[in-house]
Amino acid sequence: MAVKQDYYEVLGVPRNASDEAIRKAFRKLAFQYHPDRNRDPEAEARFKEINEAYQVLSDREKRSRYDRYGRADAEGGFSDFGSGGLGDIFESFFGGFGTPFGGTARRAAQKGDSLRAQLTLSFREAVFGCAKEVEVQRIELCPECRGSGSEPGTRPDTCPDCGGAGQIRRVQQSIFGRYATTVICPRCEGSGAVINNPCSECRGRGMVKARRTLKVDIPAGVDDGQRLCVRGEGSAGVYGGPPGDLYVAFSVKPHEFFHRDGSDVLYDLPINIAQAALGDRVEVPSLDGNVELKIPAGTGSGETFRFKGKGIQRVDGKGKGDLLVKVDITTPQRLDKNQRRLFEELARVLPRTEPPRDAL
Numbered sequence: 271m272a273v274k275q276d277y278y279e280v281l282g283v284p285r286n287a288s289d290e291a292i293r294k295a296f297r298k299l300a301f302q303y304h305p306d307r308n309r310d311p312e313a314e315a316r317f318k319e320i321n322e323a324y325q326v327l328s329d330r331e332k333r334s335r336y337d338r339y340g341r342a343d344a345e346g347g348f349s350d351f352g353s354g355g356l357g358d359i360f361e362s363f364f365g366g367f368g369t370p371f372g373g374t375a376r377r378a379a380q381k382g383d384s385l386r387a388q389l390t391l392s393f394r395e396a397v398f399g400c401a402k403e404v405e406v407q408r409i410e411l412c413p414e415c416r417g418s419g420s421e422p423g424t425r426p427d428t429c430p431d432c433g434g435a436g437q438i439r440r441v442q443q444s445i446f447g448r449y450a451t452t453v454i455c456p457r458c459e460g461s462g463a464v465i466n467n468p469c470s471e472c473r474g475r476g477m478v479k480a481r482r483t484l485k486v487d488i489p490a491g492v493d494d495g496q497r498l499c500v501r502g503e504g505s506a507g508v509y510g511g512p513p514g515d516l517y518v519a520f521s522v523k524p525h526e527f528f529h530r531d532g533s534d535v536l537y538d539l540p541i542n543i544a545q546a547a548l549g550d551r552v553e554v555p556s557l558d559g560n561v562e563l564k565i566p567a568g569t570g571s572g573e574t575f576r577f578k579g580k581g582i583q584r585v586d587g588k589g590k591g592d593l594l595v596k597v598d599i600t601t602p603q604r605l606d607k608n609q610r611r612l613f614e615e616l617a618r619v620l621p622r623t624e625p626p627r628d629a630l
Contacts, residue, residue: 277323277336289328296324379511382409384504387518393525397557397582399490403483404518409505410480412472419465419476426463431455436462461509477506486518490583491533494522527555533582533591540600541565556580556593563595571599
C-alpha cells in the first residue's frame with residue numbers, strides 16, 4: 271500500500287516518539303475527529319488517516335518496516351482496518367463516549383448548595399465579637415427515611431435495568447465498526463436502586479426543606495462588607511456528598527465618635543486655641559477606656575497622635591491596630607466681654623500676618 275502521508279506527521283509526533291507519546295497523540299486526535307462527534311465533512315477522512323497511522327506506529331514490527339522501507343506492507347503486509355477493528359480500538363482507549371477513558375457513569379457525590387445570610391452589627395459587636403442567630407432555609411436529609419427515600423422499615427430495590435451498577439452499556443455499529451457507550455441508567459438515574467415504597471414524608475426524594483435558626487459565633491474585628499464562612503451549615507449533599515457552607519455577610523453601623531480604618535481606630539479631638547498654644551493634658555476615649563494625651567505647646571490643627579495597640583483586634587489574631595487621635599482647633603463663635611477683652615489684648619501683642627504682595 272503506497273503511503274500517501276507521513277504517519278508521524280499525521281499523529282503530530284517526532285520519528286523517535288515513544289509508544290506512550292504515540293498513544294496519547296492518537297487519543298487526542300481520535301476524540302477530535304471521530305465522525306460521531308465532529309460533523310465536519312472532512313472529519314471522516316481525517317479520522318481514517320489517524321487510525322491508519324496508529325495501527326502502523328503502535329505495532330513494533332509494522333513500525334520497524336515503515337521506518338526502513340517507508341511502507342508497512344513490505345515483507346509482511348499491512349491489512350487495512352475493517353468492520354469492528356476501529357470500534358475495538360476506540361473502545362479500548364475511551365470506554366465509549368458516555369464515559370471517556372473508561373470512567374464510571376454512576377452518579378458522583380456532590381457537595382450541597384451553599385447558603386448566604388446578612389447580619390447587621392453595631393460598632394461594638396463588630397469590634398469585640400459576639401454571638402448572633404441567623405435564620406436560614408435549607409435542604410436536609412429526610413428525618414423519617416434518613417435520606418434513603420423509602421418508607422421506614424423498607425429498603426430500595428436493586429435497579430432491574432442496570433443490576434445496581436448505576437450505568438448501562440450500549441454497543442452501536444458505525445461505518446468504522448462497533449463502539450460502546452456507557453451512560454447513566456435512566457431508570458435509577460445512576461443510583462443503582464429504585465424506590466418502590468416511597469417515604470410519605472419526602473415522597474421518595476430523600477430530602478426535605480427545613481427552616482433553621484443557627485447560632486453564629488462572630489470573631490472580634492470583623493468589618494463592614496466582610497464575610498464569615500460557617501462550614502457544613504448549608505444544604506445537604508447529594509449521592510453521599512458533604513453539606514454545603516453558610517456564608518454570612520456583615521453590615522456594621524457607624525459609631526458616634528470613633529471611625530475605623532482597617533484595624534485602626536480614629537478619634538477627632540476638639541481643642542481650643544489656648545490648649546494648642548500652651549499645651550495641655552487631656553483624657554481621650556479608647557476601646558479599652560480613657561487614655562491620657564499630652565498635647566505639646568504649639569500643636570497645630572490636624573496633628574495626629576498614635577497610641578500603639580489601642581485599636582481593633584485583627585481577625586487573624588495577629589495583634590491589634592492603633593488608636594489615632596487627631597486634634598482639631600476650634601474657634602469660638604461667641605465671646606463674652608471678658609473673653610473679647612483678652613483676645614483684643616492678645617491681638618495687640620501677637621505679630622500680625624499679612625499676605626505677600628505681588629506674589630506673581
